Every structure is written in structure tokens, then in C-alpha cells.
Amino acid sequence: MSLAAVDNTASRDIADAMSRIATAARTAAKDLANAPTAAKNQALGAMARNIRAATDDIIAANAKDLATARANDRPGSFIDRLTLDAGRISAMASGLETIAALADPVGAIETSWDRPNGLKIERVRVPIGVIGIIFESRPNVTADAGALCMKSGNAAILRGGSESFETSAAILDCLQAGLDEAGLNRAAIQMVPTPDRAAVGMMLQGLNGVIDVIVPRGGKSLVGRVQDEARVPVFAHLEGLCHVYVDHSADLDMATAIAVNAKMRRTGICGAAETLLIDASAAERFVTPLTDALIDAHCEVRGDAASQAIDHRIKSATEEDWVTEYLDAIISLKIVDGVDGAIDHIARYGSNHTDSIVADDAETANRFLARVDSAIVLHNASTQFEDGCEFGMGAEIGIATGKLHARGPVALEQLTTFKYMVRGTGQIRP
Amino acid sequence: MSLAAVDNTASRDIADAMSRIATAARTAAKDLANAPTAAKNQALGAMARNIRAATDDIIAANAKDLATARANDRPGSFIDRLTLDAGRISAMASGLETIAALADPVGAIETSWDRPNGLKIERVRVPIGVIGIIFESRPNVTADAGALCMKSGNAAILRGGSESFETSAAILDCLQAGLDEAGLNRAAIQMVPTPDRAAVGMMLQGLNGVIDVIVPRGGKSLVGRVQDEARVPVFAHLEGLCHVYVDHSADLDMATAIAVNAKMRRTGICGAAETLLIDASAAERFVTPLTDALIDAHCEVRGDAASQAIDHRIKSATEEDWVTEYLDAIISLKIVDGVDGAIDHIARYGSNHTDSIVADDAETANRFLARVDSAIVLHNASTQFEDGCEFGMGAEIGIATGKLHARGPVALEQLTTFKYMVRGTGQIRP
Numbered sequence: 001m002s003l004a005a006v007d008n009t010a011s012r013d014i015a016d017a018m019s020r021i022a023t024a025a026r027t028a029a030k031d032l033a034n035a036p037t038a039a040k041n042q043a044l045g046a047m048a049r050n051i052r053a054a055t056d057d058i059i060a061a062n063a064k065d066l067a068t069a070r071a072n073d074r075p076g077s078f079i080d081r082l083t084l085d086a087g088r089i090s091a092m093a094s095g096l097e098t099i100a101a102l103a104d105p106v107g108a109i110e111t112s113w114d115r116p117n118g119l120k121i122e123r124v125r126v127p128i129g130v131i132g133i134i135f136e137s138r139p140n141v142t143a144d145a146g147a148l149c150m151k152s153g154n155a156a157i158l159r160g161g162s163e164s165f166e167t168s169a170a171i172l173d174c175l176q177a178g179l180d181e182a183g184l185n186r187a188a189i190q191m192v193p194t195p196d197r198a199a200v201g202m203m204l205q206g207l208n209g210v211i212d213v214i215v216p217r218g219g220k221s222l223v224g225r226v227q228d229e230a231r232v233p234v235f236a237h238l239e240g241l242c243h244v245y246v247d248h249s250a251d252l253d254m255a256t257a258i259a260v261n262a263k264m265r266r267t268g269i270c271g272a273a274e275t276l277l278i279d280a281s282a283a284e285r286f287v288t289p290l291t292d293a294l295i296d297a298h299c300e301v302r303g304d305a306a307s308q309a310i311d312h313r314i315k316s317a318t319e320e321d322w323v324t325e326y327l328d329a330i331i332s333l334k335i336v337d338g339v340d341g342a343i344d345h346i347a348r349y350g351s352n353h354t355d356s357i358v359a360d361d362a363e364t365a366n367r368f369l370a371r372v373d374s375a376i377v378l379h380n381a382s383t384q385f386e387d388g389c390e391f392g393m394g395a396e397i398g399i400a401t402g403k404l405h406a407r408g409p410v411a412l413e414q415l416t417t418f419k420y421m422v423r424g425t426g427q428i429r430p
Numbered sequence: 431m432s433l434a435a436v437d438n439t440a441s442r443d444i445a446d447a448m449s450r451i452a453t454a455a456r457t458a459a460k461d462l463a464n465a466p467t468a469a470k471n472q473a474l475g476a477m478a479r480n481i482r483a484a485t486d487d488i489i490a491a492n493a494k495d496l497a498t499a500r501a502n503d504r505p506g507s508f509i510d511r512l513t514l515d516a517g518r519i520s521a522m523a524s525g526l527e528t529i530a531a532l533a534d535p536v537g538a539i540e541t542s543w544d545r546p547n548g549l550k551i552e553r554v555r556v557p558i559g560v561i562g563i564i565f566e567s568r569p570n571v572t573a574d575a576g577a578l579c580m581k582s583g584n585a586a587i588l589r590g591g592s593e594s595f596e597t598s599a600a601i602l603d604c605l606q607a608g609l610d611e612a613g614l615n616r617a618a619i620q621m622v623p624t625p626d627r628a629a630v631g632m633m634l635q636g637l638n639g640v641i642d643v644i645v646p647r648g649g650k651s652l653v654g655r656v657q658d659e660a661r662v663p664v665f666a667h668l669e670g671l672c673h674v675y676v677d678h679s680a681d682l683d684m685a686t687a688i689a690v691n692a693k694m695r696r697t698g699i700c701g702a703a704e705t706l707l708i709d710a711s712a713a714e715r716f717v718t719p720l721t722d723a724l725i726d727a728h729c730e731v732r733g734d735a736a737s738q739a740i741d742h743r744i745k746s747a748t749e750e751d752w753v754t755e756y757l758d759a760i761i762s763l764k765i766v767d768g769v770d771g772a773i774d775h776i777a778r779y780g781s782n783h784t785d786s787i788v789a790d791d792a793e794t795a796n797r798f799l800a801r802v803d804s805a806i807v808l809h810n811a812s813t814q815f816e817d818g819c820e821f822g823m824g825a826e827i828g829i830a831t832g833k834l835h836a837r838g839p840v841a842l843e844q845l846t847t848f849k850y851m852v853r854g855t856g857q858i859r860p
């Protein structure tokens with residue numbers, strides 16, 4: 001048999017497997033759409049128990065993945081993301097219980113009104129349908145994402161990184177057993193049964209109309225590929241180039257606390273600030289104290305010529321710095337011409353994610369909030385408040401920077417859509 | 431010069447023109463996003479006056495288009511859609527005044543809440559950005575769609591059918607003059623300045639990220655092409671295969687009135703019913719009176735074998751009939767096994783548009799409303815109530831059957847998206 005024939009057989013096998021997954025997901029989505037909240041919560045509770053009970057099995061599966069990753073000379077950060085221990089496994093189970101405790105968005109009446117002819121119109125939350133999750137090395141995404149999709153009444157098709165395959169499969173067993181225990185369709189959470197990359201391509205094409213949305217979970221190269229190639233909607237952000245603008249009307253102490261927190265609380269999250277913009281009319285007052293505080297917090301400051309002229313500790317920034325998501329203890333600093341200068345800078349270099357203004361003047365703040373075209377805009381608060389938990393939405397599957405449907409935190413409600421239910425008493429249209 | 435060189439020059443010219451349109455639209459979208467409601471309404475009023483004043487010019491431009499269309503042997507229905515007279519022009523102007531009278535969705539606070547740490551979160555309606563409208567022969571779309579996009583704070587890029595080019599250009603002059611009069615950016619409504627089809631392809635690619643959404647307005651082939659080829663979100667419906675299901679618990683008089691109205695009030699609209707589903711347990715009682723009423727209303731009835739066995743006037747339906755949007759005085763009829771049989775039929779053959787159940791039993795009706803996955807589901811009312819005006823939303827740009835963002839009528843609110851505005855007093859994240 002020629003190599004080409006082998007390849008064809010392999011891709012036919014993958015296509016067949018994906019087709020079976022798609023068919024099962026479509027049926028599961030129908031079943032889940034009308035599943036009672038109590039059954040979904042029962043399944044989540046059972047999943048959590050199963051995961052705790054299977055701790056040893058999951059660790060054994062994880063050891064296999066870790067051995068492969070080490071053999072492949074993966075870097076330490078990769079190994080860390082991949083590694084599960086009893087503590088992390090317990091946290092994963094607790095995460096499922098947290099999701100069980102969240103309100104079920106399905107069936108919620110968003111708005112309703114009556115028409116003069118007596119028709120009663122309701123806009124009701126319904127699940128989206130089938131959600132594809134494409135992720136990299138963090139095996140806990142299997143549980144988190146699967147559970148969020150299920151609780152919101154959707155079927156999930158998960159495709160994890162090939163090097164987390166064994167671990168994800170062991171977790172999936174616990175999830176599907178939980179679905180069984182609650183009498184729900186176990187195909188509500190499925191995993192692509194092969195590490196072959198061709199499966200990703202098929203998912204990005206939508207599996208013949210079965211996948212309604214793709215959620216990528218991973219680094220910039222994964223998200224970029226998904227955004228470029230997907231033929232179905234994607235909920236994602238490519239990067240979080242978040243800004244803090246300090247207006248001349250700002251309280252300096254507040255501005256300092258916010259700038260340091262926005263950058264340094266955690267440097268590796270998408271809501272970490274990457275650029276500090278300072279109002280030119282207050283640069284002489286603000287640049288040095290802000291730089292002091294950042295350097296004290298062990299942050300490197302790279303600024304434009306105007307800021308360097310004020311404070312020689314500031315290193316030189318290039319054009320590249322304005323578009324760099326450092327995800328590290330480095331911040332770029334630019335002097336801008338008031339709030340409109342900040343708005344222009346963010347429009348040119350920002351990523352429509354999260355941006356904050358520090359200002360005492362309410363009109364200036366409102367101008368910033370209205371004109372910065374980002375999913376989340378803040379006044380006098382740290383950009384690191386950008387996640388679903390901090391918004392009070394509970395667990396989230398990610399942050400989206402697209403224009404439509406889901407902007408900002410993608411939590412349970414954002415994993416649903418709506419339909420109009422209209423009730424009449426025999427109305428016909430004149 | 432070779433033909434290839436001519437072609438290359440021509441496509442470079444089109445690419446240059448589209449690039450200029452894109453740049454102007456991006457700026458106009460920023461300007462419009464923060465334009466006061468009063469200015470937008472002033473522009474709409476001026477547009478209406480300009481159109482009325484330019485009636486003769488518009489009719490003269492329309493005469494040129496009609497001459498081309500006749501020379502191209504276009505069918506009568508095409509000529510009718512293309513033709514403008516003083517009455518239609520006046521109606522177009524009135525339509526703009528209607529849009530001026532509608533509430534401005536921009537800036538509306540959809541929901542707001544406070545966090546325990548004192549952060550105040552608001553979800554605020556904002557324009558989407560730049561909307562591409564691709565339409566066929568109806569030149570009034572220039573005014574309707576342009577005005578709806580503008581009122582909702584968006585910039586519109588219009589691309590009409592080549593045979594309505596002169597008429598659309600004459601209307602566009604009136605719209606842009608109205609924008610000028612209100613001090614708004616005239617690039618808020620632009621038209622592709624060439625009938626060349628390459629421009630459509632560029633729009634479907636999104637003009638390098640400038641176009642946020644495409645709205646196709648036209649027949650199934652246009653919508654199908656846009657849905658297949660667009661790399662940006664599309665608000666549209668491919669077809670309206672709407673169903674009326676008559677449950678055994680239905681009041682027969684009500685069912686008859688609704689079935690006849692849903693099919694025959696206007697047969698050419700997307701909300702017209704195409705298939706009548708009758709509960710098997712009431713078929714003996716219901717088939718003949720419903721067929722009577724439909725035939726009396728001059729509707730051809732094509733049914734399955736079971737219905738033909740009850741009433742010999744029913745012609746024979748084939749599998750093809752269940753997926754045919756007749757848009758004509760023809761209805762298909764099928765006996766189904768109760769409400770679940772209806773739900774299954776609609777899941778298999780429907781178009782996720784608008785479906786209605788006639789039933790006295792509330793539980794049965796609720797089951798239908800919950801399980802039929804269509805943008806609009808009705809109980810005891812005609813499917814022809816499916817439009818934005820009947821929903822009380824005012825003018826609409828179309829009906830969408832996609833899962834996300836806009837489902838059902840796409841009116842002013844659906845032409846906006848949202849962002850989160852968060853106001854604090856110096857909060858930093860612990």
C-alpha cells in the first residue's frame with residue numbers, strides 16, 4: 001500500500017470519526033436544550049465527585065502526557081500548564097460545583113411587551129447549540145469548558161492539545177459518567193478521539209453546519225489561526241493590549257495605585273496593562289512619581305522621548321512597544337495630548353479589550369468611556385477587573401473582543417442566544 | 431496594451447476606490463458613533479425633504495436604469511421592483527421621517543449593577559461600526575438601509591445592483607446633502623461607485639477589517655452567495671420556510687383563519703407559511719375544512735398520501751415540496767404525529783425563521799415554543815406577524831435566522847452592539 005493510500009485511509013477515518021461526533025452532538029444539543037436545571041446541576045455534582053474519586057487515575061494519565069512532553073523537550077511553562085496534582089484536581093472539581101451553583105440562563109425572559117393587537121412577545125434565552133472548544137496544554141479546560149457549555153444547554157466538542165490527550169481523556173470519562181448519572185445525553189460533552197491536526201481543520205469549517213461557535217483557549221498563535229481560518233463565529237481575543245490613561249485631573253495617589261496594580265498584580269493575564277498614557281499637561285507632575293512606583297514594583301519602563309526628557313530612568317520605546325503585549329514586568333509609557341490623544345492612541349494601537357482612565361473630571365471620563373471602542377472601559381479602576389468573576393458573572397470561558405454577540409467576559413449567559421416567543425388568541429394580520 | 435493589462439488596471443482602480451471608501455467609512459463610523467440624536471434626526475428630515483424636492487431628477491435617473499433593464503430583457507417583476515414613481519418616492523421620504531421618529535438605541539443602558547467592591551457596571555448600547563449593504567434592484571434600499579444604519583450610529587457602504595445604479599446615485603445625493611445640512615460626515619452613507627462585481631467580492635472579504643457586518647437584501651441567490659463567501663458576520667435569512675401546525679386541541683375556526691392568513695395574506699413575503707402540519711389524531715376532523723378554506727382562497731394544496739386519502743382535492747406532494755419556499759398560492763400539507771411530529775418535521779425541513787402552533791392546550795403550545803429552533807415561534811397567531819413593524823420595533827433592515835446577535839427582525843437596536851462601562855473610585859484588584 002502506498003503512503004498516499006495510507007494517508008487517505010487515515011483522513012477518511014478521521015472524517016468518519018468527526019462525522020459521528022457531529023451527529024451525536026446535534027442530537028445531544030437538542031436533548032440538552034430542554035434539560036431541567038436540576039438535572040444539569042446533578043450532573044455537575046456527579047462530575048465533581050467522579051473527578052475527586054478518580055484523582056489517582058487522572059494523575060497516572062497525566063504522567064503519561066508529561067513523559068511525552070518531556071521527551072519532546074517542551075519548555076518549563078508548558079510542563080507547568082500541563083501538570084495536574086491532587087490540589088489542582090480538587091480545584092477542578094470545586095470549579096464544577098461553582099458552575100452548578102450559578103443561575104441557569106436558559107429560559108430567562110430577557111424582555112417582554114404587549115402589542116396593541118394583543119400579541120404578547122417575549123425574548124427568551126435559549127442555548128446556542130453546539131460549541132467547539134479548541135485548546136492547548138491545560139487539561140482542566142476539559143472540565144471547565146465542558147461544564148460551562150453543558151450548564152448553558154449546549155453540546156461541546158472538545159479538541160485539546162495532543163500532549164494533554166491522555167489527561168483530558170481521563171477527565172472526560174468522569175464528565176460523561178456524571179451525565180449518565182443524571183440521565184443526560186453523554187454526547188453533551190465529547191472529545192475528538194484523535195490528536196491528528198486534521199480534526200482541527202474540520203472543526204474550523206463547522207462540521208457541515210453542526211458547530212455554531214468556536215472558542216479557542218490558548219496562546220496567540222492558536223487564537224490567530226482559529227480567527228483566520230474559522231468559517232463559523234469565534235468568541236476570542238487575540239491579545240489584551242490594555243491601556244491606563246492618567247488625565248491631568250487625576251488624583252496622583254489613585255493613578256499610581258491603579259497603574260501599578262493594572263500592570264503588576266499579575267503580568268501574565270490579558271487584562272494586565274501594557275501601556276501607560278500620561279496627559280501632557282500634567283507630565284511634569286506625574287511622570288516621575290509614576291515611574292518611581294513602577295520601578296519600585298520591579299517594572300521596567302520604556303517611554304517616548306518626551307517622557308525620557310523628564311525622567312532619565314525611562315528606557316527608550318520604539319514603535320514596536322506600542323503594539324507589544326509584554327505579559328511581563330515591562331510597561332510602555334507615552335505622553336499624549338489630553339484625553340483625545342489617549343483615545344487616538346488606543347484607537348490606533350489598542351486591541352479593543354480593556355482600557356481605563358484615571359481622572360477626577362467626570363466629563364473627561366465620560367468622553368473616554370464613550371469614545372474608546374473596547375469591550376470594557378473603566379473609570380478610576382484597575383484594568384485587572386476585566387474578568388467574568390470580577391463582573392459577578394461567575395466562571396467564564398474567556399474574554400471576547402469581537403463586535404457581535406459576546407463582548408467582554410464570555411460566561412453562561414453569553415453561551416446562550418435568544419428567540420422570540422409570541423402568544424396570541426387567534427390574531428391574523430390585516 | 432494587452433487585455434490582461436487593461437483588466438489589471440481596472441481591478442487596481444476598483445481596489446483603490448474601495449480602499450478610499452473603507453478609509454472614509456472608518457472615520458465616518460467614529461464620527462457617527464458619538465453624533466447627537468438631534469443631529470441624526472435633523473439629517474433624516476433633510477434627506478426626506480431633499481428626496482421630495484428631487485422627485486423629477488430621481489425619476490429621470492430611474493428612466494435610464496429602466497431603459498437598460500428593458501434592453502437587457504429583464505422580467506416584469508424585476509422592472510416592477512426597479513420602477514420608482516412620485517408615489518413610491520414620497521413613500522421613501524416618509525420612511526426616513528418614520529426612522530427619525532424612532533428612539534435612538536445608542537447610549538441606552540441595557541442593564542447595570544453594582545459590585546460589592548463599589549464598582550458600578552453598565553452595559554451600554556453602542557453602534558457596531560461599518561455595515562455593508564449588498565442589494566439588488568430595489569433602489570429604495572439606498573434610502574431605507576442607509577438611514578437605518580446612520581440612525582443607529584453606523585457608517586453604511588451600499589452596493590446596489592448594477593441596473594439600479596443611476597437611481598441609487600440620485601437618491602444618495604439627497605442623503606449625503608442631508609448629512610451635510612446636519613453637519614454630519616457625508617461618508618456615513620457611501621455607495622460603491624462602480625457596478626463592477628469585483629467590488630462585491632472585496633466587501634465580502636470585509637475591506638481589510640473595516641466592514642463589521644454585511645446585510646444582503648435580495649433574492650435567495652444573492653443571500654446564498656453572501657452567506658457562502660462572506661468572511662465577516664452576515665445578518666440574513668436564506669429563506670422563510672414557515673410552518674403552521676394545527677394541534678388536535680386547536681379551535682378549528684381559529685386554525686382556519688390563521689392558516690389562510692399565514693399563507694394567503696401576502697404570498698411573496700418571507701413570513702408566508704409554506705407548509706401546513708395537521709395533528710394525525712384530528713386529521714379526519716380538520717383536513718377537509720382547512721382544505722376548503724385554502725381552496726376558497728385560491729390556494730393550491732399539495733399533501734402527503736394520508737391527507738389525500740381524506741380529501742381527494744389535495745394534489746400529490748413530493749419530498750421536494752417540504753423544502754420549497756413557494757412564495758406563491760401553493761401550500762404543502764402533511765399529517766404529523768402530534769406536536770412532537772411537528773417539531774421533528776420543522777427541525778428537518780424548516781429554515782429557523784418563523785413557525786406557529788394553533789392549539790388550545792397550553793402545555794402543548796409551550797412544548798412547541800420551547801423546542802422549535804426558530805427565530806420566531808408563535809402560538810395562536812399568523813406567521814405573517816414576523817416583521818419588525820409588527821413587533822413594534824419600527825422599520826427593519828431584514829430578518830435574520832443566524833444563531834448569534836441578531837435573530838428575527840433586524841431593526842435599529844440589532845444594528846448596535848454593547849460595551850461595558852465600569853466606574854470606580856480608585857479600586858485596585860487584590
